[in-house]
Amino acid sequence: MIADISDKEVSGLYKTGIIQQTAYWSTVKKMQGIESKAFNFKSKRSDLYTGVEDDAYFVGDLLIIIQMIDHEHSIAYVPYGPEIEPSEENQGYFLEQLSESIRTYLPQNCIMIRYDLSWESHWAKDDDCYDLYGNWLGVPEKRIQEMRFNFNTENWNFHKANTDILPSNTIFMNLKAEENRLLSNMKSKTRYNINLAQRKGVKVRSLGLESLEIWYELYRQTATRNNFFLHDINYFKIVLSARANDTMSPADVYLLIAELENKPLAAMFLVIAANRGTYLYGASASENRNYMATYALQWRAMQVAKEKGCTEYDFFGVSPQADPSHPLYGLYRFKVGFGGEIYHRMGCWDYPLDNEKYRYYASMEFKNQSYHLS
Numbered sequence: 001m002i003a004d005i006s007d008k009e010v011s012g013l014y015k016t017g018i019i020q021q022t023a024y025w026s027t028v029k030k031m032q033g034i035e036s037k038a039f040n041f042k043s044k045r046s047d048l049y050t051g052v053e054d055d056a057y058f059v060g061d062l063l064i065i066i067q068m069i070d071h072e073h074s075i076a077y078v079p080y081g082p083e084i085e086p087s088e089e090n091q092g093y094f095l096e097q098l099s100e101s102i103r104t105y106l107p108q109n110c111i112m113i114r115y116d117l118s119w120e121s122h123w124a125k126d127d128d129c130y131d132l133y134g135n136w137l138g139v140p141e142k143r144i145q146e147m148r149f150n151f152n153t154e155n156w157n158f159h160k161a162n163t164d165i166l167p168s169n170t171i172f173m174n175l176k177a178e179e180n181r182l183l184s185n186m187k188s189k190t191r192y193n194i195n196l197a198q199r200k201g202v203k204v205r206s207l208g209l210e211s212l213e214i215w216y217e218l219y220r221q222t223a224t225r226n227n228f229f230l231h232d233i234n235y236f237k238i239v240l241s242a243r244a245n246d247t248m249s250p251a252d253v254y255l256l257i258a259e260l261e262n263k264p265l266a267a268m269f270l271v272i273a274a275n276r277g278t279y280l281y282g283a284s285a286s287e288n289r290n291y292m293a294t295y296a297l298q299w300r301a302m303q304v305a306k307e308k309g310c311t312e313y314d315f316f317g318v319s320p321q322a323d324p325s326h327p328l329y330g331l332y333r334f335k336v337g338f339g340g341e342i343y344h345r346m347g348c349w350d351y352p353l354d355n356e357k358y359r360y361y362a363s364m365e366f367k368n369q370s371y372h373l374s
Contacts, residue, residue, distance in 0.1 A: 001043055001044075001047040001048075001093060002043055002094075003042045003043060003044065003057065004041065005041045005102065007039055008038045008040050010036060010038045011023050011244070012038065012247070013038050013248060014060075015273075017273050017275050017312070018118060019251050019273045019278055020079035020080045020081070020166065021079065021080055021081045021083055024244040024250055024273065025079070026063055026244070028238055031238045031241075034067065036064060036066065037105065038062070039061060039062055040059060041059070041060055042060075043057065043060070043094070044056070045057070047090065048084065050087040050090065062081040063081060064076045064077065065078075065079060066107060066110070069111075069361065072109050073109045073361075074109065076106050076112070078113065078115045079165070080116055080117070081116075083118070085119045088122055089152060091119065091149065092151060092153040095349070096154060096157065096158070096351070111353055111357040111361055112352045112353055112354075114350050114351075115348065115349045115351070116164065116166050117347065117348070118346075119345065120343065120346070121139060121168075121345060123139045124344040135321050135322060137321070145160045146158060146159060159349070159350045160347070160348075160350075161348035161350050162362060164348045165348055167318075167345075168347035168348075169318050169344050170317060170318060170345070171340040171343065172314055172340050173312065173314075173340035173341075174341075175277075175302060175305060175310055175311050175313055186339040187338075189337060190337030190339075193292040193295040194292070194295045194296060196291075197295055200291050200292075201260055202258055202260050202296045203258070204256055204257065204297055204300035205256070206254050206257075206304075209241055212233065212236060212240065214257060214264050215255055215283065216233045218283035219236070219267075219283040224286075239269060239281075240269070249273065251273040252273075252308070253269060253270070253272075254271075255267065256268050256270055256300060258296050258297040265285050266284040266297045268282040268283070268297055268301060270301045272305060272308050275312060276310055276314055277301065277304070277305025277308070277310040277314070279298070279314065282294070298338060301313070302338075315340065318336070319331070320344060350362070
């Protein structure tokens, strides 16, 4: 299935809307002191897709992050890659062949390849996984997932990871329609809140690196309010300042701030790569939430993405369904109001390269998740 594989310069990574598979993202990781590698691969289209008899070759690529887990061992992490999505029946075998081909290019003590797949979940397509009201019921237990994914593989070596690193559920907004149509497709409350923010005088503008402290104070308030991990400010400095303009897959990063009379109320990082705008990070003040600044911010981000030629907008992370007990339910309720389509990704799948060390690592993973940085 994999006819040929070769390493390549990261700068030659193909243009893509998946920012985690761009030269820009490799630059971010390099500035964080993390190594990455890029590879080309070739496959016949007839091997990738069922019902296709085309013997022409597809040439794709992928970015791999080499993440150290101690002073000696590493994992090869593939964030939202590879981009090419074979037919379901061929996915496990394709990744198995790809993994075995890449193995020799990886560090000697690399214990596994972890694919954080952006492919649509197999269970998102099954009618039996939805209730009478059209709500997704989620995926079955790991054993069932692994049986289905390893079907047609030679070694049955794929394991569903204990945790997903990047969001496995998101909402995509189609930006091809005119702005009035986008607004009309939103829920009435969302549309009302956008207009309310405008009437109350909320303004959104793009700021530079010199304004990062404004972002970080809003982010600190959000982290405290929601009890999540607080990144160092240098992490965001790198994301905002990294450049890959001399490559085939650059990205533009915008720090958008929603303000009322120069008082910051909400902020976000908008990343534009190829035809996609991605809402990567967001934060808001704990006070003056009745001004609905977050709604104005999202709407402006969509407008900016559309102005820059994007045809889709990725909200980047929601709960898998409308479950009030889920920690991401608040984001689900907020983001679904903008009228996009919910998309369920497959999440993280592990291909062990050293089975004994992999089993030990998997058993200890919840005690050591320091590498879980998107």
